[in-house]
Amino acid sequence: MFEANVYVNRRRALLAQMAARMSEGARGIAVFLGNVDAAMNYRGNDYKFRQDSSFLYFWGVDEPGFAAVLDLDSADECLYGNDVDMDDIIWMGPQPSVASKGAAIGCAKTAPRADFDKAVADALAKGRPVHFLPAARYYSQMTLSQLTGISPEAVRKVAPMTPIASDGGRHASEELVKAVIALRLIKEQCEIEEIDKACIIGYEMHTEARRGCKPGVLEQEIVGRMEGVTLSKGWGVSFTTILSQNGETLHNHSHHQIITPGRLLVVDAGAESNTHYASDFTRTYPCSGKFTTKQREIYDLVESANEYAFSLTKPGVTYWDVHYATARHLLEGLKALDLVRGDVEEMLPLGISGLFMPHGLGHNMGMDVHDMEDLGENYVGYAEDQKRHPLLGLGNLRMARRLEPGHVVTDEPGIYFIPALIEQWKREGTDKGFVNYEKLAGYYDFGGIRLEDDVLVTPDGARRLGPNRLPITSRDVEEAMTKE
Amino acid sequence: MFEANVYVNRRRALLAQMAARMSEGARGIAVFLGNVDAAMNYRGNDYKFRQDSSFLYFWGVDEPGFAAVLDLDSADECLYGNDVDMDDIIWMGPQPSVASKGAAIGCAKTAPRADFDKAVADALAKGRPVHFLPAARYYSQMTLSQLTGISPEAVRKVAPMTPIASDGGRHASEELVKAVIALRLIKEQCEIEEIDKACIIGYEMHTEARRGCKPGVLEQEIVGRMEGVTLSKGWGVSFTTILSQNGETLHNHSHHQIITPGRLLVVDAGAESNTHYASDFTRTYPCSGKFTTKQREIYDLVESANEYAFSLTKPGVTYWDVHYATARHLLEGLKALDLVRGDVEEMLPLGISGLFMPHGLGHNMGMDVHDMEDLGENYVGYAEDQKRHPLLGLGNLRMARRLEPGHVVTDEPGIYFIPALIEQWKREGTDKGFVNYEKLAGYYDFGGIRLEDDVLVTPDGARRLGPNRLPITSRDVEEAMTKE
Numbered sequence: 001m002f003e004a005n006v007y008v009n010r011r012r013a014l015l016a017q018m019a020a021r022m023s024e025g026a027r028g029i030a031v032f033l034g035n036v037d038a039a040m041n042y043r044g045n046d047y048k049f050r051q052d053s054s055f056l057y058f059w060g061v062d063e064p065g066f067a068a069v070l071d072l073d074s075a076d077e078c079l080y081g082n083d084v085d086m087d088d089i090i091w092m093g094p095q096p097s098v099a100s101k102g103a104a105i106g107c108a109k110t111a112p113r114a115d116f117d118k119a120v121a122d123a124l125a126k127g128r129p130v131h132f133l134p135a136a137r138y139y140s141q142m143t144l145s146q147l148t149g150i151s152p153e154a155v156r157k158v159a160p161m162t163p164i165a166s167d168g169g170r171h172a173s174e175e176l177v178k179a180v181i182a183l184r185l186i187k188e189q190c191e192i193e194e195i196d197k198a199c200i201i202g203y204e205m206h207t208e209a210r211r212g213c214k215p216g217v218l219e220q221e222i223v224g225r226m227e228g229v230t231l232s233k234g235w236g237v238s239f240t241t242i243l244s245q246n247g248e249t250l251h252n253h254s255h256h257q258i259i260t261p262g263r264l265l266v267v268d269a270g271a272e273s274n275t276h277y278a279s280d281f282t283r284t285y286p287c288s289g290k291f292t293t294k295q296r297e298i299y300d301l302v303e304s305a306n307e308y309a310f311s312l313t314k315p316g317v318t319y320w321d322v323h324y325a326t327a328r329h330l331l332e333g334l335k336a337l338d339l340v341r342g343d344v345e346e347m348l349p350l351g352i353s354g355l356f357m358p359h360g361l362g363h364n365m366g367m368d369v370h371d372m373e374d375l376g377e378n379y380v381g382y383a384e385d386q387k388r389h390p391l392l393g394l395g396n397l398r399m400a401r402r403l404e405p406g407h408v409v410t411d412e413p414g415i416y417f418i419p420a421l422i423e424q425w426k427r428e429g430t431d432k433g434f435v436n437y438e439k440l441a442g443y444y445d446f447g448g449i450r451l452e453d454d455v456l457v458t459p460d461g462a463r464r465l466g467p468n469r470l471p472i473t474s475r476d477v478e479e480a481m482t483k484e
Numbered sequence: 485m486f487e488a489n490v491y492v493n494r495r496r497a498l499l500a501q502m503a504a505r506m507s508e509g510a511r512g513i514a515v516f517l518g519n520v521d522a523a524m525n526y527r528g529n530d531y532k533f534r535q536d537s538s539f540l541y542f543w544g545v546d547e548p549g550f551a552a553v554l555d556l557d558s559a560d561e562c563l564y565g566n567d568v569d570m571d572d573i574i575w576m577g578p579q580p581s582v583a584s585k586g587a588a589i590g591c592a593k594t595a596p597r598a599d600f601d602k603a604v605a606d607a608l609a610k611g612r613p614v615h616f617l618p619a620a621r622y623y624s625q626m627t628l629s630q631l632t633g634i635s636p637e638a639v640r641k642v643a644p645m646t647p648i649a650s651d652g653g654r655h656a657s658e659e660l661v662k663a664v665i666a667l668r669l670i671k672e673q674c675e676i677e678e679i680d681k682a683c684i685i686g687y688e689m690h691t692e693a694r695r696g697c698k699p700g701v702l703e704q705e706i707v708g709r710m711e712g713v714t715l716s717k718g719w720g721v722s723f724t725t726i727l728s729q730n731g732e733t734l735h736n737h738s739h740h741q742i743i744t745p746g747r748l749l750v751v752d753a754g755a756e757s758n759t760h761y762a763s764d765f766t767r768t769y770p771c772s773g774k775f776t777t778k779q780r781e782i783y784d785l786v787e788s789a790n791e792y793a794f795s796l797t798k799p800g801v802t803y804w805d806v807h808y809a810t811a812r813h814l815l816e817g818l819k820a821l822d823l824v825r826g827d828v829e830e831m832l833p834l835g836i837s838g839l840f841m842p843h844g845l846g847h848n849m850g851m852d853v854h855d856m857e858d859l860g861e862n863y864v865g866y867a868e869d870q871k872r873h874p875l876l877g878l879g880n881l882r883m884a885r886r887l888e889p890g891h892v893v894t895d896e897p898g899i900y901f902i903p904a905l906i907e908q909w910k911r912e913g914t915d916k917g918f919v920n921y922e923k924l925a926g927y928y929d930f931g932g933i934r935l936e937d938d939v940l941v942t943p944d945g946a947r948r949l950g951p952n953r954l955p956i957t958s959r960d961v962e963e964a965m966t967k968e
Binding site: 038039040044048050052086091093136223225249252254373424 | 522523524525526527528529530531532534536537570573574575576577578620621622623625626630636704705706707708709710711712713714715716717723724730733734735736737738842851852853854856857858902904905908
């Protein structure tokens, strides 16, 4: 948790943002619904509590059952939550009062949680616009729907609140979404420090993984040890750990295989700090400790793409351009390996890179590993004049915006050999004749390679986050694995 | 996952249970809604998937997005889920077909997930009773409400379906709740083996905790290592780990303190196996490695209560009687220590033990650590002729039923000194003069002690689950801590 002023300033900036976006007439109220505990198998046996990130950003309270209202016309604000009773004390211990929690974030007015419902009902009764962010959890979806009478589907739909649309503003607020994104996208110094901390823990997790990558070890064994590291030092994982010898499956969450010599192990994992900032790294290891020639060719290409993308990352450039240039770089390398044939400048706009890298170069990262993805991927990652590319791979970029100092993005090129996808392209002629399927047939059991760092855009260029960089060149990786 | 026959037999037994509970007229359909992924901070960044336990029990499929219908009149059954498309293959890998998943649980008929909605709508249109279990998650609450038109509150309310009540059966089904409890309460041999496995992992977690309990160590550091053990070998924790030097707070989930000589560390934690069976153990350690005399007096009393309760645990006895006898045992010990004064038989029914042990002796355990708690604590833990005691402590027992072979319960007496509760009793005279507040004043900084084992009721008596028993006598604990 930061000092009270951090939250006061953020709410003040939000008021200014909303005023700029709603220059005429009454603006209404912005409501923020904090999370409650999420049942694992039954209510009361819950997953580890995770607060809503936007609630945390503006209101700081990292506990279940809170809500808040910011009046966009009067600038009044109120934090809602319940003080504890004797039963709570027996089971959860004595707790600071809600009033003191308000004081800690510079919010002078606090009230019981039930008053939040009344405040929303009151605003609706007066015909004031009620701005809320699209509901991420089923809890918030159900609760906002019950509070406002808007359907569960519509509380997840984002549309402009003014001029009041034909549906009477019965949906999530585009103005609020855009205002929140404008603020959260540029990381404050105190946030960058927290992301650096998450990167330190992520570094330790990955070091544990590299050391665990030995033939005969069960994948799950390594995952557990990695996750133990971040539970010991931070909140936990920033996303479900991907650790798989089937690296061609981008988000592989099964860990039942034994580390087998000759295969590649993709480890994509990150930590969330106790203050809820994320890290997100990927490394790919040769299970034998040494890459084969075939593996090294692809590995070095991905590694050079990571380095190349980083060299292009600086203020003023769009991340779309970096993504596109990296796709070109990969195609040039694949052409040198005779996996694609023909003119790279011709195949590039046809999306041929998507067969090998069906995902984007990177995403924003902050309190969420894909920062603010619940607010809408296009709102977060694309400026109003940027349109998403329609093709697989090129179109899967989550962050396309023009880079500014304070942006935190991932740099994560990859090359994968996905038999089902290759077969589909071959069948449907998607490759327009550029792909050498004959040679590609020798890669069906290859798997995939992804290499990812977290990058802060600085006034002069960019800096990789974290204290050290995890070994990444094929030589450094092999050297580290030999010593361990 | 068990063999297909296990699931076939369970569904057959459920049909018989429901037939016995609905002897006249059309019975309708029983619908089972499996879980979907639960968002951590945004949809797509989810907590580790946990299937609904009753879904797992009857339908075995351990993946998000499934549902099932069992026709209580025709005995027809169908598993609903979607086969994967190319996008799924890229991100999640190739998957077995829904048909093959059906075959694995002996269910010949499968259909796309959308057909489940149609099957429910069809039954409702025909006026057939639609039985469902009370919704545990907000997802199921919202989805069942949307499917049936029943309010989100009513889909969590349990009431009899026949004779059709004045609300037209618009609530969760008491018949189905009781039928499911009747089956799940008695553990099959294959289930006991899985609980034993969870106990092995729990044993390792606790061994890690005991070894970590050294002055200067951060509590969170130990928790992370313990949880790493179960993530490496099982699904994860069966509930959020309680590890605290403020053991007087029963469910303390903050771990920000440093292990401090002279204090006691309560560790209440368990593992969930990869097949989703739970273990749940509690031990209490002297942070210095040795108990003080004052600590040992209370510790030995709790330890003897654990042993005493176990000695009473056998078929034919109610667990209420064991709980009550244990409360007597604790009061006798507290009287010997001059913390309570007067006739134990007099103070016992007045609930004086509740000041020191405001919780019950134990609960059922199975796929849920508090087994089936989402179906209703009283339905699970109390027979129809048993009423819950109204007082704190005596009334907090979760499992009161007459014991039968195959029951799995916890044995977890404790003694706590909760300053706010003591002050309240003193102020309000709740103790009726039996409590020696003068001596009790010296225990305000004591904390609490709880000692818990998992126990299987056998035909002859009872067996503690797990391969070994964690050291529990004060001497064994000190000896283990000295060696480590």
